[in-house]
Amino acid sequence: MEQARAIARQRLEVHGRVQGVGFRPHVHRLASALGLTGSVCNTSSGARVEVQGPPAALAAFRERLFSELPAAARVDEWTVADAQPLTGQGGFEIVASERSDAPQLTVPPDMAVCGDCLAELFDPADRRYRYPFINCTQCGPRLSIIKDLPYDRPGTTMAGFTQCAACAAEYRDPASRRFHAQPNACPDCGPRLEYRAGADGEPFLGEDALARAAAT
Ligand SMILES: [Zn+2]
Ligand SMILES: [Zn+2]
Incomplete structure (x- = not known):
């Protein structure tokens, strides 16, 4: 029983710019690193986090959740409430978004290409070498592709592009900076020039399109 009493569960409601900025992957990584179980989801007003574990780890989680926020995220307001600990919790997961009829969200802006993506863009060995639509959770299109909120791929203009196996693996990998990157794409599966x-002109694709446009 001593063990059971030492486990607590808390629910955090976070408001601000927390969608499309790598917030859920950040929460997932942090909770996993601290050995906490629970879940995070986008809601119509931000994000909801449920975390369960020893009180000291929960305190560390709350501290680092905000002090280590992704660069593009911004928290305007948050609340925390105690919840009933659950049994049979296997780990921490990102779960389906919750919807309501009255979204109160800050739509994330498009973000300039980040340093990591830029390095890949000009690395001949990288599979996204010179791929103009390169992006990750820290950069890329948001506002210009969003058709519906909460922010998830089916609610964006990327819905028609099914991720290839390599992209899908990144999307599912908590260690990847493309973990849950909604516009994730590559030359094999994403938009192309x-x-x-x-x-009525003949279509030129990819590098050919770029060369033709530059020569015009
Ligand atoms: Zn990036
Ligand atoms: Zn791909």
Whole structure:
């Protein structure tokens, strides 16, 4: 019983710019690192986090949740409440978004390419070498692809692009900076450049499109 009493559960409601900025992956990594179980999901007003574990670890979680926020995230307001600890918790997971009829969200802006993506972009050995639509949880399109909130791939213009196996593996890997990166894409599965000289012109794709456009 001593053990059971030492376990607590808390629910945090976080408001601000917390969607499309790597917030859920941040929560997942932090909770996992601290050995906490629970879940995080996007809601119509931000994000909801449920964490369970020893009180000291929960305190460390709350501290680092905000002190180590992803660069593009911004928390305007948050609340915490005690919840009933659950049994049979296997780990920490990112769960499906909750919806309501009245979204009160801060839509994330598009973000300039980050240093890590830039390095890949110009690395001939990288599978996204010179891929113009490169992105990750720290950069890339948000506002310009969002059609619906909460922010998830099916609610964006990326819905029609099914991730290839390599991209899907990154999306599922907590250690990847593309973990739950909604616009994740590569030359094999994502959008690509197309160039036509006039509406009826022959289409040129990818590098050819770029070369044609530059020469025009
Ligand atoms: Zn990036
Ligand atoms: Zn891909």
